Amino acid sequence: MLQDGKDIALISDAGTPLISDPGYKLIKKLSENDLPYTAVPGPSSVINSIVLSGIEPYPFTFLGFIPSKGKLRDDFFDNLRYIEETTVFFDSPHRIKDSLKILKTLFLEKKIAILREQTKIYEEVVVQELKELDVSSVVTKGEFTIVLEGISEFSVEIGNIEEEIKKMRKVISDDKELISYFKWKSGLPKRKIYEIVKKTKKNRKM
Numbered sequence: 001m002l003q004d005g006k007d008i009a010l011i012s013d014a015g016t017p018l019i020s021d022p023g024y025k026l027i028k029k030l031s032e033n034d035l036p037y038t039a040v041p042g043p044s045s046v047i048n049s050i051v052l053s054g055i056e057p058y059p060f061t062f063l064g065f066i067p068s069k070g071k072l073r074d075d076f077f078d079n080l081r082y083i084e085e086t087t088v089f090f091d092s093p094h095r096i097k098d099s100l101k102i103l104k105t106l107f108l109e110k111k112i113a114i115l116r117e118q119t120k121i122y123e124e125v126v127v128q129e130l131k132e133l134d135v136s137s138v139v140t141k142g143e144f145t146i147v148l149e150g151i152s153e154f155s156v157e158i159g160n161i162e163e164e165i166k167k168m169r170k171v172i173s174d175d176k177e178l179i180s181y182f183k184w185k186s187g188l189p190k191r192k193i194y195e196i197v198k199k200t201k202k203n204r205k206m
Contacts, residue, residue, distance in 0.1 A: 015045055020090060113146070124139065165196060
């Protein structure tokens with residue numbers, strides 16, 4: 001129809017099209033066929049959630065929906081530990097409590113914003129540190145957007161970090177996980193953390 005010169009509009013009453021659906025394939029096809037197109041922005045729960053969260057808005061990463069089950073779901077949460085910036089993702093009311101319990105075990109010190117039914121009559125915004133979050137009190141109805149805080153400011157002094165790493169080795173044996181954890185906790189460059197981890201490991205063997 002577009003190739004015949006007709007005008008077509010894709011309109012959604014459930015947020016911005018092409019963000020949480022496979023509509024990007026349409027844009028890709030239009031581009032491949034050299035057909036003109038544009039976008040008129042409408043409400044976006046991704047941007048709106050960042051605004052309402054009060055969490056540092058940039059840089060941020062949007063990850064879409066948390067996978068529902070299996071290895072994809074496990075990998076999603078595992079990979080979150082290596083993302084440095086503010087992270088935004090969607091979740092189902094049927095899985096939100098389970099997801100929050102997992103996030104709580106991984107990021108006790110991080111701040112989280114749980115946004116439900118944005119722009120609707122039952123809109124709810126909860127912003128707390130995960131260690132203070134009462135998962136049982138979360139209402140499991142409606143559409144959920146989660147904003148997870150990125151790496152915080154310096155919270156471990158350089159002079160003490162070697163001792164902290166030695167203590168944490170009893171809990172985290174994998175060097176990659178250890179580096180990721182202390183990069184998030186201290187705000188130090190990854191290279192610096194790597195050097196300290198390598199040094200403590202060398203001293204441990206001596």
